[in-house]
Structures are given as C-alpha cells and as structure tokens.
Amino acid sequence: MSDDVRERYFALIDRIVEITLKGQIRSKEQVYQMLVDEIESETGEVFESCLDERQREVQHQIDNGLQAATATRRQRALKTIQGEWERWQKENRVSAAIASATQQILAAPPEERLLAVVKIIDPNRSHPLTLEQLQQLAKALQQLPKFDPTLSEQLQQVASGIARGIQAWQRLEGDLVSWMYERGSIGFSGTPGQNGPWSLWGKLVKSPFSQQVFETLALEQSLAAFAAKPRDLDVASWIELAVILQCLQRGLVQFFDQRVYAAKLGAKLSISTFLTFAVIWSLLANGFNQRGSTRVYGDGCFQVALQILRTFSQREYFPLYGGIFASFTGRYLRDTLSYLDEPLRQAEGTQEKARILTLIGYSRRAQGAYQEAIAFHQQALEISQQAGDRICEVANYNHLSRICVAQKNYSEAINYSQRALILGRQTGDKLGEANALANLGYSEVLQARQQDQIEPEIYDSAIRYLQQGLSLSEQLAERQSQALCLSSLGIAYVITDQAQTAIQYLSQGLQTAQFSGDLYLQGLNLAYLAEAYYNLGDREQAIFTGSLGMYLLEQIGATEWRQPAGLLSIVQGQIGTEVFLQTLLQNRAKIIPIIGVDGYDHIPQLLERYRQS
Numbered sequence: 001m002s003d004d005v006r007e008r009y010f011a012l013i014d015r016i017v018e019i020t021l022k023g024q025i026r027s028k029e030q031v032y033q034m035l036v037d038e039i040e041s042e043t044g045e046v047f048e049s050c051l052d053e054r055q056r057e058v059q060h061q062i063d064n065g066l067q068a069a070t071a072t073r074r075q076r077a078l079k080t081i082q083g084e085w086e087r088w089q090k091e092n093r094v095s096a097a098i099a100s101a102t103q104q105i106l107a108a109p110p111e112e113r114l115l116a117v118v119k120i121i122d123p124n125r126s127h128p129l130t131l132e133q134l135q136q137l138a139k140a141l142q143q144l145p146k147f148d149p150t151l152s153e154q155l156q157q158v159a160s161g162i163a164r165g166i167q168a169w170q171r172l173e174g175d176l177v178s179w180m181y182e183r184g185s186i187g188f189s190g191t192p193g194q195n196g197p198w199s200l201w202g203k204l205v206k207s208p209f210s211q212q213v214f215e216t217l218a219l220e221q222s223l224a225a226f227a228a229k230p231r232d233l234d235v236a237s238w239i240e241l242a243v244i245l246q247c248l249q250r251g252l253v254q255f256f257d258q259r260v261y262a263a264k265l266g267a268k269l270s271i272s273t274f275l276t277f278a279v280i281w282s283l284l285a286n287g288f289n290q291r292g293s294t295r296v297y298g299d300g301c302f303q304v305a306l307q308i309l310r311t312f313s314q315r316e317y318f319p320l321y322g323g324i325f326a327s328f329t330g331r332y333l334r335d336t337l338s339y340l341d342e343p344l345r346q347a348e349g350t351q352e353k354a355r356i357l358t359l360i361g362y363s364r365r366a367q368g369a370y371q372e373a374i375a376f377h378q379q380a381l382e383i384s385q386q387a388g389d390r391i392c393e394v395a396n397y398n399h400l401s402r403i404c405v406a407q408k409n410y411s412e413a414i415n416y417s418q419r420a421l422i423l424g425r426q427t428g429d430k431l432g433e434a435n436a437l438a439n440l441g442y443s444e445v446l447q448a449r450q451q452d453q454i455e456p457e458i459y460d461s462a463i464r465y466l467q468q469g470l471s472l473s474e475q476l477a478e479r480q481s482q483a484l485c486l487s488s489l490g491i492a493y494v495i496t497d498q499a500q501t502a503i504q505y506l507s508q509g510l511q512t513a514q515f516s517g518d519l520y521l522q523g524l525n526l527a528y529l530a531e532a533y534y535n536l537g538d539r540e541q542a543i544f545t546g547s548l549g550m551y552l553l554e555q556i557g558a559t560e561w562r563q564p565a566g567l568l569s570i571v572q573g574q575i576g577t578e579v580f581l582q583t584l585l586q587n588r589a590k591i592i593p594i595i596g597v598d599g600y601d602h603i604p605q606l607l608e609r610y611r612q613s
Contacts, residue, residue, distance in 0.1 A: 005043050005046050006046060006049075006050060008038075009038075009039075009043075009046060009047045009050040009051075010050050010054070012034070012035075012038045012039075012047075013050060013051055013054050013078075013081060014054075016031055016034060016077065016081055017054075017074055017077040017078065017081075020077040020080065021070075021073055021074070021077065025080075028080060028083065028084055031080055031081060031084045032084040032087060032088065035081075035084055035085060035088045036088065039088065041092055041095050041096040041099050042096075042099055042100075042103070044088075044089065044092070044096060047085070048085070051078070051081060051082065051085060054078060055075075055078050055082070058071050058074050058075045058078060059075070062075065093127070094133055094136070097127060097129060097133065098129075098133060098136050098137050098140055099140075101120045101129065101137050102137065102140050102141060102144075104116050104119070104120060105117060105120070105141065105155070105158060106144075106151075106155075110150075110151075110154065111296060113154055113158070113235075114235055114238065114239075114296055114297070114299075114300050115296075115299060115300055115303060117158055117161075117162075117239060118242070118300050118303045118304060118307075119303075120137075121134070121242065121243070121246065122307050123246070123250070123307060123311055124307060124310050124311055131166055131169070131247070134162050134166060134243070135162070135163065135166055137159075137162065138158075138159040138160075138162040138163045138166075139159075141155045141156075141158055141159040142155075142156065142159045154235070157234060157235040157236045157239075158235060158236070158239060160236040160240075161235060161236035161237065161238065161239025161240045161242075161243070162239060162240075162243060164206075164207065164236065164240040164243075165239060165240040165241070165242065165243025165244050165247075166243060166247075168204070168205045168206065168207070168210065168240060168243075168244050169243065169244055169247040169248075171204045171205070172201055172204050172205070172244065172247070172248065173247075173251065175197075175200055175201070175204065176248070176251045176252065176255065177252070177255055178200075179196070179197040179200050196217075196218065198214045198215070198217040198218035199214070199215075199218040201214050201248070202214030202215050202218060205244065207237050207240050207241070208237075209231075209233060209237040209238070209240075209241060210237070210240060210241045210244055212226065213226070213241060213284075217280070222283070222287075223280060223283035223284055223287065224283045224284070224286040224287040224290075225287060226284075226287060227283070227284045227285075227286070227287025227288045227290075227294070227297075227298075228287040228288070228290040228291060229287075230291070233294065233297065238297055238300065242300070242304060245277060245280065245281075245304075246304075248277075249273060249274070249277040249308065252269075252270075252273045253270045253273050253274065256269040256270040256273065257270055267317035268515075270315070270317065271312075271317060271318075271319055274308060274309075274311070274312035274315075275312075277308055278305045278308040278309050278312070279305075281301045281302070281304045281305035281308065282301070282302070282305045284297075284298075284301045285298045285299075285300075285301030285302045285305065286298075288301060309352070309356045310352045310356075312356075313351075313352040313355040313356050314352065318355055318359075319359065319480065320355065320358055320359075320391065320392060320395040320431075321362070321395060321398070321431070321435055321480050321481060321484070351383070351384070351387040351389050351392070353380075353383055354379075354380040354381075354383035354384040354387060354389060354392050354396075355380070355384075355389075355392055357376045357377070357379055357380035357383070358376070358377065358380045358392060358395055358396055358399065360376050361373045361374075361375075361376030361377040361380060361396070361399055362399060364376060365399065365402065365403050365406065366520040366556060366557075366558050367556060367557040367558055367559075368557065368558060368559030368560075370403050370406060370407055373399075373403055374400065374403055377396045377399050377400050377403070378396075378400075380392065380396050381393060381396040381397070381400070384396065390423060390427040390429065391427070391429050391431075391432060393423065394420050394423050394424045394427070394429050394432030394433075394435075394436070395432060395435075397416050397417070397419045397420035397423065397436070398416070398417065398420045398432065398435045398436055398439055400416045401413045401414075401415075401416035401417040401420065401436075401439040401440075401443065402439060404416060404443075405439070405442060405443055405446060408446075408450065410443050410444075410446050410447035410450060411447065413439065413443035413446075413447075414440060414443045414444060414447065416439070417436050417439035417440040417443055418436075418440060420432060420433075420435070420436035420439065421433060421436035421437065421440060424436050430472060430475075430476055431473075431476055431478055431481060433469075433472060434469045434470075434472040434473040434476065434478070434481045434485065435469065435473075435481055435484060436469075437465045437466070437468045437469030437472065437485075438465070438466055438469035438470070438473075438481070438484050438485045438488045439488075440462075440465045441462045441463060441464070441465030441466035441467075441468075441469065441488065441489075441492065442462075442466065442488040442491070442492065444458070444461070444462035444465070445459060445462045445463070445466075445491075445492040445495055445496070446495070448462065449495050459492070459496050462492065463489070463492055463493075466485060466488050466489045466492060467489070469481075469485045469488075470482065470485035470486060470489060473485050479512050479515050480518065482509075482512045483509050483512040483513040483518060483521045483525075484521065485509075486505050486506070486508045486509030486512055486525075487505075487506065487509040487513070487521055487524055487525050487528075489505040489509075490502045490503075490504075490505035490506030490509055490525065490528055490529075490532075491506075491524075491528050493505060493532075494506075494528050494531050494532050494535070497535070499532040499533075499535040499536045500532075500536065502528070502532040503529060503532045503533070503536075506525045506528055506529045506532065507525075507529065509521070509525045510522060510525040510526060510529070513525060519552050519555070519556050520553070520556060520558055522549075522552055523548075523549045523550075523551075523552035523553035523556070523558060523560065523561070524549070524553070524560060525549070526545045526546070526548045526549030526552065526564070527545075527546065527549035527550070527553065527560060527563050527564040527567075529541075529545040529546075529549070530542045530543075530545040530546030530549060530564050530567055530568075531567060533545060534546075534567060534571065539571055539574075539575060539583070540583055540586070540587070542567065542568075542571060543568065543571060543580065543583050543584060543587065544587045544590065544591070545564075546564040546565075546567050546568045546571075547564070547568065547584065547587075547591065547603045548591065548594060548595065549561075549563075549564040550564040550565050550568065550603070550606055550607075551595050551599050551602060551603060551606065552595070554606055555599075561606070562610060562613075565606060565607060565610035566610065568580075568607055569607060569610060569611060572607070581604070584603065584604075588600060591603075
C-alpha cells in the first residue's frame with residue numbers, strides 16, 4: 001500500500017486526537033462519522049496498523065514518564081478511536097467482504113475465474129458469505145464499469161449464476177424435506193424416477209443443466225457419463241448448480257442435526273448427506289475431466305467435493321469406524337466412493353485429510369480392495385501422527401488390523417490391534433479401545449483356528465477380549481462399535497462350533513448394524529447367521545439369511561458375497577433346485593421389505609453367477 005494512504009490515516013488519527021484534547025468532540029458518534037467519511041474499506045488494514053503504531057508511541061511515553069499528563073489524555077482519545085474503529089469494522093465487514101470477493105474475482109486469470117468463485121462460496125472460510133451477501137456480490141459485479149467487453153461478459157456470467165442459484169433455492173426451500181413425508185422415504189434411493197427428492201427438485205429448477213443433473217440422479221444413471229457428454233455449458237449454469245446443491249446440502253444437514261429427539265438417527269442421516277453430495281461432485285468432476293474443453297468445470301467440481309469433505313471431517317459425528325453405506329445411497333452410487341480419492345490429491349497433509357482418508361480406506365476394504373485400503377490407512381496414519389490426532393491414529397491402527405484379518409495375516413492383525421489398544425488407553429480414547437479389544441479377540445480366534453489349536457483356554461482368552469470390547473461399546477452407546485463387537489463375537493462362536501450362542505450375538509449385531517446403516521456389517525452378520533443355521537440343520541433359515549447377506553454384500557461390491565453364495569450352492573445341491581426355489585418363495589414376503597422385488601429376483605442370478613465363476 002502507498003505511503004500516501006498511511007500518511008493520510010496518520011493525519012486523520014492525529015486530527016481526531018487533537019480536537020478531542022481541545023474539547024471539540026461532543027460524542028463518540030462524531031468520531032465514528034469521521035472514520036466512515038475518511039476510511040476506505042479496502043485499506044482498513046492500513047488504518048489499523050497506523051492506529052496500533054500511535055498507541056504504542058503513547059504507551060512508550062507513559063512508560064518513560066514523558067509528558068505524562070498529555071500522554072494519558074492522548075491514550076484515552078486513542079481508546080475512543082479504537083472503540084469506534086471496532087464498530088466500523090463490525091458494521092462494514094459485509095461491504096469489506098463483498099469488496100474483497102469482487103477483487104478476488106477480478107484479479108483471477110480468465111481461466112481461473114470459476115475457481116475463484118468456488119473459493120469465495122467455500123463454507124470453510126472464517127467468515128463465509130451468507131446468501132444475502134452473495135446477492136450483494138452479484139449486484140456489485142453487475143454494476144462494475146464495462147471497460148473490457150470480454151471481462152464484462154465473464155463477470156455477468158458469474159453474477160447471473162449466483163442470482164439464478166439463489167432464486168432456484170428459494171423455490172426449492174419449501175420442498176427441502178416434504179418428499180420424506182409425502183412418499184414415506186427418508187433416503188435418496190428407491191424406484192428410479194419416483195422415490196427420493198431428485199425428480200421433485202428437478203421440476204422446480206428452471207436451468208436445463210440443473211434439470212438434467214437432477215433427472216440423471218432420479219433415474220440412477222451415471223453422473224460421470226452425463227458430464228462426459230459434449231454440451232454447451234456456460235459458467236452461469238455451473239455456478240447456479242453449485243449454489244443450488246450447496247443450499248440443499250446445508251439445509252438437509254441443518255434439518256437432521258436439529259433432530260434432538262432422535263440425535264443418533266439425525267447424525268446418521270447427516271453423515272449420509274455429506275457423503276452423497278461429495279460423491280455427486282466427484283462423479284461430475286470425473287466426467288468433465290474426460291474432455292479437455294470442460295476440464296475447468298471438472299477442477300471446480302473437485303474443489304467443491306473437497307470443501308464438503310473438509311466441512312464433514314470437522315463434525316463430531318464424523319465416522320472414523322464406518323457408517324458409509326447408510327440410507328442415502330442408491331444404486332447409482334455403487335462403487336463410486338473410490339472417486340473421493342481424486343480431490344484429496346489436491347489437498348495438503350491436513351488433519352481433515354487424514355480423517356477423510358480413513359473413511360475412504362474403510363469403504364475400499366469393505367469392497368475388497370485391500371491394497372488400496374492399506375495405502376489410504378497408511379497415509380492417514382502418517383498425517384494423523386504429524387498432526388497429533390491420536391484418535392484418528394488409533395482408528396487407522398484398528399482398520400489396518402481388520403485388513404490383515406481379511407488377508408489372513410493374523411499375527412500382523414494382532415500387532416496392529418495391540419498398538420491401537422495401548423495408544424487408546426494412553427490417550428483415553430474409549431471408542432478406539434473398544435474397537436481394539438474387538439480386533440484383538442477376533443484376530444486371536446482366527447489365528448488359533450488357522451494353527452489348529454484346540455485348547456479351549458486360548459479361545460476363552462480371545463473371547464474375553466471381545467466381551468470387554470462389547471461391554472465398553474455398550475457403555476459408550478456407540479452403535480457402530482457395538483455392531484462390530486457383536487459381529488466379531490458371533491463369528492468367533494461360529495468358528496468354535498457354538499452355533500446357538502453365535503446366532504444370539506449375530507442377530508443382535510444385525511439389528512445394531514441396521515440402525516447404524518452399515519450395509520457391510522449387515523451383510524457379514526447375515527452371511528455368518530446362514531452358517532450357524534446350517535450347522536444347526538435349519539436349512540430354511542440358512543437360505544433366508546444367506547440370500548440376504550449375499551445380495552447386500554454384492555450390492556456394495558464386497559468380495560465376501562461369495563461366502564454365502566457358496567453355502568447356498570451347497571444347500572441347493574443337497575435339497576435340489578426345485579425345493580430350494582420353493583423355500584426361497586416361501587420367504588419372499590420377508591425378503592422383499594428388506595431388498596425389494598428387484599433384489600429378490602436377483603438372488604437366483606447371483607447364485608448362477610457364482611457357479612459359473
């Protein structure tokens with residue numbers, strides 16, 4: 001900033017002090033008005049620096065006994081200025097923020113102007129702009145002098161996109177949650193084109209691009225394929241969609257967070273909302289980046305996805321131990337969580353990044369991509385250690401333990417779970433400790449079976465760890481960890497040929513996993529329930545639970561779907577195809593409410609696919 005501005009502000013401060021000493025200031029309002037008349041919003045920092053310097057000078061005089069009486073009066077005058085300056089800052093923060101945002105957009109190179117807008121609407125800013133302030137920004141951009149026709153056109157596109165987005169949200173706001181009550185569904189999935197909010201919202205927006213996005217979501221078609229198609233897309237339409245989706249996401253999360261009477265259900269739905277909208281933007285980015293001409297839109301989509309994830313990672317209910325596959329996942333989202341890796345490549349090694357990587361690592365493990373999952377968790381572990389996020393560090397030790405179990409590397413699984421247990425107890429992380437106990441007991445049971453150890457005390461010791469983990473998770477009332485502990489105990493009892501006891505724990509684990517919304521644990525419990533029932537000779541229940549487990553695990557891409565498929569194939573071979581299908585038909589009324597008619601019809605197809613593989 002030029003010396004002229006500093007000299008002018010020093011002169012203003014000195015003038016106010018002098019007329020104060022002369023008794024010519026009648027009220028603080030007079031001082032405030034002088035500041036309003038003289039200070040320019042874009043140079044407020046310069047004034048603050050000048051005022052601070054004058055205050056230090058006077059304090060130095062007082063400390064050294066120089067003109068003590070006059071210096072004290074000057075200090076009082078400067079404190080008056082300081083108070084009115086703080087008032088000026090508060091009352092002019094909005095105009096200053098709009099001026100700053102306008103300057104950022106103007107200063108950005110033409111090819112980066114869209115990304116500048118994305119940064120301005122970022123909810124993670126220390127003082128994010130409200131919708132009213134965004135409207136003021138749009139007006140400010142429209143009123144700028146039109147010296148450069150190209151620049152003016154770009155600014156008009158930005159202003160139009162913001163204004164249209166806010167107008168669209170005002171039309172949508174009244175139907176933010178109405179679809180839940182009218183259609184009896186609280187998820188985004190259902191019958192393509194009918195259930196969920198997308199079709200309803202698509203009818204309320206006017207932009208063809210936004211309408212097409214909502215229609216694609218409603219029909220559960222590929223967003224990546226939609227974005228990859230050649231089309232005439234302008235900046236205004238992209239920004240309009242960004243404003244609409246940001247308002248929808250923020251409104252839904254706020255609505256669910258306020259469900260005090262059902263806080264855990266509200267948290268579950270908020271988690272699902274964050275993930276759903278992050279995936280939407282990641283899929284759009286994936287599609288736009290397939291064509292060079294739309295790469296700028298792809299970069300913008302990645303940045304929005306990253307903003308959502310960063311906001312999500314700061315919530316107290318961020319699921320370090322799962323919760324990915326909850327109610328806001330239609331079939332169009334299957335296997336798309338891997339896309340969330342893309343925006344993270346653009347992020348620095350922050351604590352938020354470690355937590356997001358933990359979440360993605362869990363999803364990749366559930367889908368059988370063990371090496372990818374290990375890479376995510378190892379990176380998250382390193383970042384969390386550097387950031388001092390011990391809770392996240394413990395979580396990643398626990399997740400690595402579970403991956404080692406899946407790879408049948410039980411000694412390493414025990415090692416990771418012991419490290420998680422020690423660190424969890426050292427830091428007072430009870431949730432991490434509960435998961436570590438579950439992993440330790442689970443790993444020891446499987447290791448004992450692998451080594452053909454038959455001593456009951458070995459299994460008894462491992463099961464005690466599992467019981468301790470369950471007891472601790474129940475004290476914490478943390479459903480995800482309870483589901484893991486119950487599932488692990490049930491599997492341990494299946495392995496130790498205690499089928500009746502296994503069924504008790506697996507049934508409880510299934511109910512708890514259903515509440516937490518974790519389809520992976522639901523499918524796993526059902527798969528082992530099928531084994532337990534088979535061991536007891538109850539083939540009908542084995543067919544019922546095995547079919548559900550097979551379908552749920554296959555739907556999320558989990559490789560474990562083959563386990564119940566193998567068991568069902570054995571049963572079918574024992575009783576014959578006709579009796580098997582008749583038994584399945586007898587359970588149709590119980591199966592359809594869980595996985596729908598399409599899911600029921602898909603069961604024989606999955607079995608055929610298993611036999612042919």
